[in-house]
Amino acid sequence: MADFTEFLSRAIQNVENARTMKGKKPPVRASKENLVALHQQVLLKHTKDNQTTGQLAIHQTITTLTYPPCTEPLSSLQRISLSDLVLETVHHGKFVLCKTFVEPDKAVGINTAVEDPEGNVDMLSLYNFAIDRDHSNAIPAGIVIAIKEPYYKITAGGGASLRCDHPTNIVHLDVEDPIVRQITWKSGTCNSADDKQKTLSSEEYKLEGNAFFKQGKYHNAITTYTRGVASNLSSSNVVTLRLNRAAALLKVERYEAALDDCRQVLECDVGNEKAIFRSAKAFYGLEEYEQALVKMQLYSKVAANKDEAHRELKNIRDRLFEKQRGIYDWNVMIAEAKKSATPRLDHASYVGPVRVANISNEKGRGLILTQNVCKGELLLCSKAFEICYPTETGTVIYINTETKLTDKGAQGMLASKIVQKLLNNPSLAKPFFDLYAGQHRLAKIPPTTSTPPVVDVFWVADICSMNSFEVTDSDLNPREDERNAFRYNHLTDSASGLFLMPSYINHTCLGNCIRSFVGDMMIVRALDDLPAGTELLMSYTDILLELEDRQSTIAKHGFTCDCKLCVLDRAESKDMRMRRQTAFQMFSSQTFTKFKNDPSGQLEERINETLSVINTIENTYEDSNRKEFQISLCLPLKVLGTMYVASGNTEKSIRTWKKILKIHEFGTKNAIWTVCLIPAIAELCLMYYMTAQTKLGQLLLEKLRAELTVTAAGDDRIFLVEHREVFERSCNFFP
Structure with a gap:
């Protein structure tokens, strides 16, 4: 934690330094060639880092200014050149028109480089942008964008860059957009990499979109279908393109847009099977199960595949049963949860x-x-x-x-x-x-x-x-x-x-x-x-x-918590609490670390060290005459009990686990729950059975099962799943 505190302090100091440049222009502007070279260096570094570690490298992102998104339409904003931007400033009422000229890189945000009509260039960092898709498709080289109310800042490396935190401040523009057409670009004609799409026929739009869909490139498919819908096509082709787009929209969880496509199809073809089915799926995705049921019932009447309709109807009715009555098949849910990370x-x-x-x-x-x-x-x-x-x-x-x-x-x-x-x-x-x-x-x-x-x-x-x-x-x-x-x-x-x-x-x-x-x-x-x-x-x-x-x-x-635990803690001196915390921190960083790395090594020494820590913590409670909520003892006692088990000392292990239960006031109206309680009960039950104290073990387990009504499934089934193997192997405890 100290490392992060130090990093935060340095970041705050850098912000203070940057504020001295607020309202000023950068002293030096990079050339297009330099930006391309710099971008390539960063891209190669990120690629190398990821290949070296075998996973995504560690990155930091620093937010130094919070500002609202632009709510004005682009037409009401005034264009500003990159050369007129000033540092550490959000340029309200303005927009930058630019085109990208490098393939994007992604660390935390998406980094690219842009050029405005006057030939000025700058880096652009986009945060919270298109996180549900491949960044290379979200903002490729050669597209034209408008950045509403641009934020221009000093980077951590001391350079200057545009930064956009609000994805809705970025507007993608077609080269035929009036805003773009009326501009003369110093670098020449502004040709989009997608211009060729304008010559496609409706059938070609459909086939290309379908190809993207089959490859799992749903955003590309949506873009292609959208171009087809926007073209002057016959109504039959528009219906097909809308239906296909609705299918792709469902895949990327844009349920409302999918519903809109389906509604427009149903306006001209009230019994369209696909539109009805996809409407039901969209309502289901929005968790509007009542609406989904209505649509799926309608689909079941017109569907060629009755089996599919019946499966979907059962699924929707199951969700409605859960929503209305709060009755779940916990075994199924637990099994489903364990199938995935x-x-x-x-x-x-x-x-x-x-x-x-x-x-x-x-x-x-x-x-x-x-x-x-x-x-x-x-x-x-x-x-x-x-x-x-x-x-x-x-x-x-x-x-x-x-x-x-x-x-x-x-x-x-x-x-x-x-x-x-x-x-x-x-x-x-x-x-x-x-x-x-x-x-x-x-x-x-x-x-x-x-x-x-x-x-x-x-x-x-x-x-x-x-x-x-x-x-x-x-x-x-x-x-x-x-x-x-x-x-x-x-x-x-x-x-x-x-x-x-x-x-x-x-x-x-x-x-x-x-x-x-x-x-x-x-x-x-x-x-x-x-x-x-x-x-x-x-x-x-x-x-x-x-x-x-x-x-x-x-x-x-x-707010300040006034629960009984906090009241008791505040009644003690800060010095008393610090003594307790210091002892615990020393235990966790030294004794526990040694035991974790070598559970069977030098057990007697580890046990004595742990007993010393427990004694120190107990003394702080005795010195303040505190009898309740001695919960700082729980974790050291839990480790001590494990050490006694490893050393074969079942008698002391039993005493240790019982002490944890007493601290938790287990079985009383005032019982408290921590991560130490259930493992301690499980170990104590096991020790009872291993020492032929079967009746005590059975009584403790029955008491636990009565308390487990507060757990996820409302009973003991999760406990049984987690601990059955251990008990069965050790003492055939469970029936």
Whole structure:
């Protein structure tokens, strides 16, 4: 973490230095030849880095200025030459007309070089742009673009470059566009690489689009079909091209555009099979299952393939059953989630007996219960609005010098994916932008009603910062290993997801509901019997962290947690907490690291070191006369129990696991859940059986099974899946 803090400090200093150039022109402008050479060097370096590491290289991206997207039409803006741009400035009311002259490169953003009609050249970096497709096709060499309200800045290397964070600020222009035609280019006639397309016949458009579709190049197919539709074609050809384009649009999840194509086909051919079927699929993609059912029922009446229609109808009815009743086949969902490293499950969201309500001026909105609920009752099963997995991002560090926030990998990429989702389907903007984005956004209205749609990237990023969740296998029953147990900062390599309804749940370290995950589905269950009108609360942070670290995690939300744990922690002196934290950090960086690297080596020494740390932590609690929530002991005790097992000392191992259960107050109304609890119970059960204490093991397991109603599936099935093999191999414990 220190490395990132230092990097952030350097980035902030660079910003301060850059501000001295605000409003000035760069002292030297690069020639076209120099830009081409520089671009090629960077391109070769990125290629070499990726080949050397065998994966995407580590990159950083630094945001030094947040600014809104342009909401004005291009026709209302005034053209400005590249030579008239000034540094560290967003040029409001202006646009740059330019054409690309190199093939693009991509690290985090897309980098290219552009030339304006006067022959001036500059580098251009595009962020959050066309992340759902091959960047080389998104902005190839030779196309003409307009950059609305261009932002001109000093790069990290000290040069000058255009930067565009908002994809809607980039407008692709055809060479026949009036804005382009009225311009004389110093470099000669502005010929597009796609000019040859204008001579194609309708049949050629269709065949070329179909060829792209079969190759999986759906964006190319959409572009080709669109050119065909825009040409003066007969109505029959337009119908075919629209239907084909709808099929391609479904593939890239542009469901609303696909619906529009299907509607226009149905206006002239009300019984068109393909249009009805693709309408149903588009509604399904938008999770509008009632509309999908209507369309698919209509399709089943006209379809030649009745089997396909019946399969699709069953699928839609299954989703409606989940959505309306909150009943899921958990075994199927768990199996589906395990099939992929990046699971995106085909299941519906369920909203149980909860509603959004205004809680207080400090908290804002929250979720309250509309009826009495029992412990373990399903309150929400929410499919991720968007999710990003670490294997999909490479290693990227995102630095924002204005907010002082640092994100890594999946969490940083999540906002870009949501921007693309909102551009693909603008109707999704309203429920998303209803989420809290920080105090500075409260009195403002996001630009969500423009045509074409405009999305404020930085507003999206603010919402993600306030509402995203780290997605694990399960917060209650993790396949936890100590490599992750001590990795306590937000720069982890976990998946990051945005879930709409759960985002309204406010924080307390000791919540009355708890979340877990199956794939990209978040499951929220009640931790206790709760009466109607109760506000749902869950922890935004790991309660195993010390007070200062927990407060740091929730600081951006602008409130102070007053749960019992935080009150107890604040009652202690800061020196006491620091003693505890220092002991734990020394243990995790030294003793634990040695044990992890060599689990069987020097066990007696490792055990003594761990006992010393535990003794130090226990003394801090004794010195402050604190009896409850001694949770800083949990992780060292968990490791100690594992060491005793490795050394063959089952008696001490049993005592250690029992101590963990006591700290968690397991089996009582005040029980708390951490990542240490279930592994400790599993190990204790195993030790009981290995030492012929069968009855104690059975009683403990039955008590655990009763408590597991709060886990994802509402019962013990996940626990059984995770631990059955170990128990069966050791003691034939499970039936």
